Amino acid sequence: MASGAGSPFSLRPMPAGDRKPKNLAEFIARMNVHSDGFRNVREDDLHKEIEAQKHGAGDSTNLDSTDGSDTENDAESSVDLRAARDEILRNIEIAHRNAMLTLDFVSLLLSKETPVQAGMTLSPELREMVGIGTLGATNLSASNLTKARVQENKLVATGRKLLDINNTADSILSAAARLQKEISLETKYWAEVLAVSDSGWSVSRLPQEPQTMGVKFGFSESGAEFRANSLAPMRRADDGSVNLDTGGLGGDSKRLLVSIEKDGKVVGRSSLPEVLSEDAPLESRVLEARNSIFAQELWHEINREGRTLLSYNVRLESSAVTYGLDANTNIVFKLVTLGDEADLGGPPDSNSEDGNAETICTVLYLLLSYGHRQNGRKRSQQPLLSAAQGRQAHPPHYLLRPILAYLHFEGLVQRCIRFLSDLTAILQSAGITTAAYTISESPVTLRSLLPASESLLAVLLDPLSFRAELTITPEARLEIVGHTFTAQYVTGQFRVGLLPPAGIPSGQGGDAPAAGDGNTPPDNTTANPLFRAFPPGDGYPSLDEVLIYVRQAIPRVLADRYEGLAAEWTAAAAAAAERGGQHESPEWIVSIDGKAVRDHDTEDRGVRFELYGTAAADGDDDDDGDGNYGDDGSDGGGGDPSRLRELRVTGDLFADGKPARRSWVWTAAGEEAEEAPGGRLDDVVRQVLLCP
Known part of the structure; x- marks a missing residue:
């Protein structure tokens, strides 16, 4: 269609589609529609057509089946375009006429009310034909809305608004009350939570x-x-x-x-x-x-x-x-x-x-x-653990062990005090006034580098120790040192050391051995007699063995002491006997077990010292006559070594020319069990040894 030179419209029809087959399938379908189809297509004709196209003659030559198809297609295309154009123009004309008629109708209807405005849109043909204001409209029935009804509707609407406002106000007041209650509850709740947080939680x-x-x-x-x-x-x-x-x-x-x-x-x-x-x-x-x-x-x-x-x-x-x-x-x-x-x-x-x-x-x-x-x-100092290591349970804390160690230590100290108290009381009742003891525990020293709480607990977990000094005679002195350790096992370690004689400071002079050195005997004759008579061991696993050692050492100290006194007494008696014409004087020695002083020549005379505990029987005399009374230092009845009962001195002497045996017993209460007149231990031993 040509450019719209004679038409006031710019509308154009849709372009007609090409009637040629789009692909081989469409071409075959069209060929099959014809009555002959592919029947008239021969190979010779196709070769001829190909040769003709090669020589330029194919433009005007075609197969019999398609001859004249282009001419028909062009004619059909022209007819279709004209028909489409006419259809569009006809529809446009109809729409234009309907619009103009509607405009004239509305303008004529309004010309009665507003003739000036309506006349501007009214067509001249219709104005000349019917004039202005010739068409009008009126209300066929009156409205039921009266002024009273309108006023009533206004009052109803106003009342409804007031009711809605009242309901809204009530809802707001109720919400405010609930909000106030919620605020008070939340204030109370958060005040307690804040107090807990301020307390450090x-x-x-x-x-x-x-x-x-x-x-x-x-x-x-x-x-x-x-x-x-x-x-x-x-x-x-x-x-x-x-x-x-x-x-x-x-x-x-x-x-x-x-x-x-x-x-x-x-x-x-x-x-x-x-x-x-x-x-x-x-x-x-x-x-x-x-x-x-x-x-x-x-x-x-x-x-x-x-x-x-x-x-x-x-x-x-x-x-x-x-x-x-x-x-x-x-x-x-x-x-x-x-x-x-x-x-x-x-x-x-x-x-x-x-x-x-x-x-x-x-x-x-x-x-x-x-x-x-x-x-x-420990967790802050050690490297990051693996998942398996992190799931491992911690070993049990040491809670009971320190308490068990402390109670055990206190029990050891009390037993040692009871033993030393009974021992010194027995010796003092026997007239050995130099017998005394002192005991002290390790001082509590807080560590300045640790906090006070940790320092106190570190002291509790440290090994506990005590030290006791026992003076039997001025020459025989010893110390007992005990330690209690708290680790995986609650164990104790004890040591017995020998001290220099009284008046000789520890470590002074070549004749004063160091305390606790029980293996090297001194050259000084005033040194501790236990160095040569009964030296202690290197260490003891329990307090019972320490107390047994002390119980065995006491008779040996007494025997060593009275051996020297017996020599002095015998020398004095011999000097007196020589002046009286008598020259016989025995020689006194310490027995093999170290607990008795015997006559070297006959061994029929002498004294024996024994220390018994509470479990010993009263009849623990020398039944077999060998002069041995409890050499092992035990109680005989398996009693507590820390409990002492008595010091027993047994004397072998001649009474009326016949051998006799007499016993003297001293207890912690100071009682002496002897029928014959007696006194202090010195007097008893002197009486036995110098008995004619």
């Missing part, structure tokens, strides 16, 4: 419930099961207070109770706090939860360590751990519920040991805190 959101606040009251270095229960949710109650959820602790507050039993009766018990009231401040409830989980962990660690201390007389029962201090005394550890009288088992029979029980309980808590601190220090 760690407050954070719960990992599983980010909308809930929680407080951490446990210890970072506790076991995994206790760390998991050391974070308590702080939920808001209906009244705004904080409801501390400590369900992981079992609900009830726990404490460790230490009881001391003697002969089956409770003579001491550690104190327990009062049950916390329900309306207690949140800080107090958090502190109570901390104390409760701390007591539970302490009880758990005591049971773990107690399984490794069965050889130390520690017994694990269903609800208690018992340590047998001695045959009559037990220390019982138990986890009790506060306010439950059934766990306490009734009131104690006595309160004499309450202080010791309270001290033991306090030390256990301090030791567990010290263990936590040591674990934290």
Whole structure:
């Protein structure tokens, strides 16, 4: 279609599509539509057409089946274009006429009301034909909206608005009241939470419930099961207070109770706090939860360590751990519920040991805190562990071992004091006034480089030691040194050292040997007689062996002392006898076992010294007549070596020309069991040795 030179419209028809086949399939389909199809297509004709195209004659030649198709296509295209153009123009003309008719109708209708404005859009043909204002419109029925009805509708609308405003105001007031109540509840809740945070407790959101606040009251270095229960949710109650959820602790507050039993009766018990009231401040409830989980962990660690201390007389029962201090005394550890009288088992029979029980309980808590601190220090210093190593459980804390070592050490000191006290009392009752002893424990020295709490616990964990000096005679002096170690095993080490004679300072002069040097005898005749008579061993594994050594050393010291005195007495008696015409004087020597002074020639005369404990029988005399009385220094009945009963001196002499045996006994009470008149040990020995 040509450019619209004669048409006022710029519309163009859609371009007609090419009627040629688009592909081979369409071409074959068109060929099949014809009646002959491919029947008239021959190979010879195709070769001819190809040759003709090569020589330029193919432009006007085509197969019989397609001859004249281009001409037909051009004719059909022209017809289609003209028909499409005519159709478009016809539709446009119809639309234009309808629009103009509608405009004339509306303009004529409005010309009665507004003739000036309507005349501007009215067509001249219609104006000349009918004129202006010839068409009008009127209302066929009157409206039912009266002024009264309109006023009534306004009043109804106003009332509805007022009702909505009142309802809105009531809703706002109700929301304000609820908001005020919520603000007061939240203020109360957060005030308690803030008070807990200001007190030093760690407050954070719960990992599983980010909308809930929680407080951490446990210890970072506790076991995994206790760390998991050391974070308590702080939920808001209906009244705004904080409801501390400590369900992981079992609900009830726990404490460790230490009881001391003697002969089956409770003579001491550690104190327990009062049950916390329900309306207690949140800080107090958090502190109570901390104390409760701390007591539970302490009880758990005591049971773990107690399984490794069965050889130390520690017994694990269903609800208690018992340590047998001695045959009559037990220390019982138990986890009790506060306010439950059934766990306490009734009131104690006595309160004499309450202080010791309270001290033991306090030390256990301090030791567990010290263990936590040591674990934290090790964890911060050692390299990062693997996952397998991190899951390994910590070894049991040393909680019972230091207490067992301290109680064992105190028992050793008390036994040593009792033994030395009885020994010096017996010797003094026998007239040996130089017998005396002193005992001292290692001084407590705090370490200045450590905090006060750690320094105190370090002193408790350090080895304990004591030193006792015993003076039997001015020449015979010795010291007892004991150490108690707290490590994987509670062990003791004891040593007996010989001291220089009184008046000779230790280490002064070549004749004064160093204290404790029992292997090199001195040249000075005033040196300690035990160097040559009965030197101590290098070390002793128990206090019993030390006391047995001392019990065996006492008779030997006395025998050595009276050997020298016997020589002096005999020399004086011989001088007097020589002036009287008598020349016979015996020679006195110490027996082979070192406990007796015998006549060197006949061995029929002499004295023997023995020290007996409380388990020795009264009839422990020399039944076989060999002059040996308890050479092993034991009690004969397997008693306690620290308990002494008596010093017994047995004298062999001649009475009325016949051999006789007499005994003298001195006890710690100063009693002398002898029918014949006697006195001090010097007088008794002199009487026996100088008896004609």
